[in-house]
Amino acid sequence: xxxxxxxxxxxxxxxxxxxxxxxxxxxxxxxxxxxxxxxxxxxxxxxxxxxxxxxxxxxxxxxxxxxxxxxxxxxxxxxxxxxxxxxxxxxxxxxxxxxxxxxxxxxxxxxxxxxxxxxxxxxxxxxxxxxxxxxxxxxxxxxxxxxxxxxxxxxxxxxxxxxxxxxxxxxxxxxxxxxxxxxxxxxxxxxxxxxxxxxxxxxxxxxxxxxxxxx
Numbered sequence: 001x002x003x004x005x006x007x008x009x010x011x012x013x014x015x016x017x018x019x020x021x022x023x024x025x026x027x028x029x030x031x032x033x034x035x036x037x038x039x040x041x042x043x044x045x046x047x048x049x050x051x052x053x054x055x056x057x058x059x060x061x062x063x064x065x066x067x068x069x070x071x072x073x074x075x076x077x078x079x080x081x082x083x084x085x086x087x088x089x090x091x092x093x094x095x096x097x098x099x100x101x102x103x104x105x106x107x108x109x110x111x112x113x114x115x116x117x118x119x120x121x122x123x124x125x126x127x128x129x130x131x132x133x134x135x136x137x138x139x140x141x142x143x144x145x146x147x148x149x150x151x152x153x154x155x156x157x158x159x160x161x162x163x164x165x166x167x168x169x170x171x172x173x174x175x176x177x178x179x180x181x182x183x184x185x186x187x188x189x190x191x192x193x194x195x196x197x198x199x200x201x202x203x204x205x206x207x208x209x210x211x212x213x214x215x
Contacts, residue, residue: 010040014104018118020050020058026138028164029156042071044102049081061171084118095129111137115144136208150207153198
């Protein structure tokens with residue numbers, strides 16, 4: 001399923017997101033597919049910010065995306081949303097602690113050219129911390145209009161896509177209340193475009209940027 005020679009089995013997955021819902025939006029379908037195909041996979045899921053309400057949303061959502069995986073650990077940290085560059089040293093310390101505690105074989109993180117400063121810093125520190133790891137950068141649609149041309153595609157089934165969208169809408173009511181783009185049409189539309197880009201059998205996929213892969 002993961003066609004990279006030498007990738008340790010079972011997969012040890014590290015999911016990194018600046019805010020609650022980033023991981024789910026960017027790669028929730030891929031995580032559902034990985035969980036189905038790698039039932040022995042271990043997961044460390046780290047969200048770096050969130051108010052008390054959003055922390056509760058993030059924890060509940062992650063548990064449902066990772067349901068059935070015995071080796072999953074979910075951490076929601078307390079960094080200030082929108083101010084990550086000013087907290088660079090503290091966030092870097094958190095990355096170093098993650099590296100000491102967990103040795104991933106695959107890291108899912110933000111796109112390094114993302115226009116949101118919090119997303120971009122998480123991506124930069126991912127590469128600064130995990131220098132010889134396989135890293136896939138996911139995309140998050142938003143007002144900034146920074147979607148690019150990803151080079152790695154992960155086809156999904158229609159059921160995986162429907163479940164991703166259902167879980168997003170169920171577990172993040174705070175976003176539905178304030179974000180006009182946080183809709184079923186947005187999430188399915190992007191997955192449809194990425195499905196076209198890789199000729200996915202279902203017509204649906206998620207896409208990533210992979211800057212370096214050693215095989």
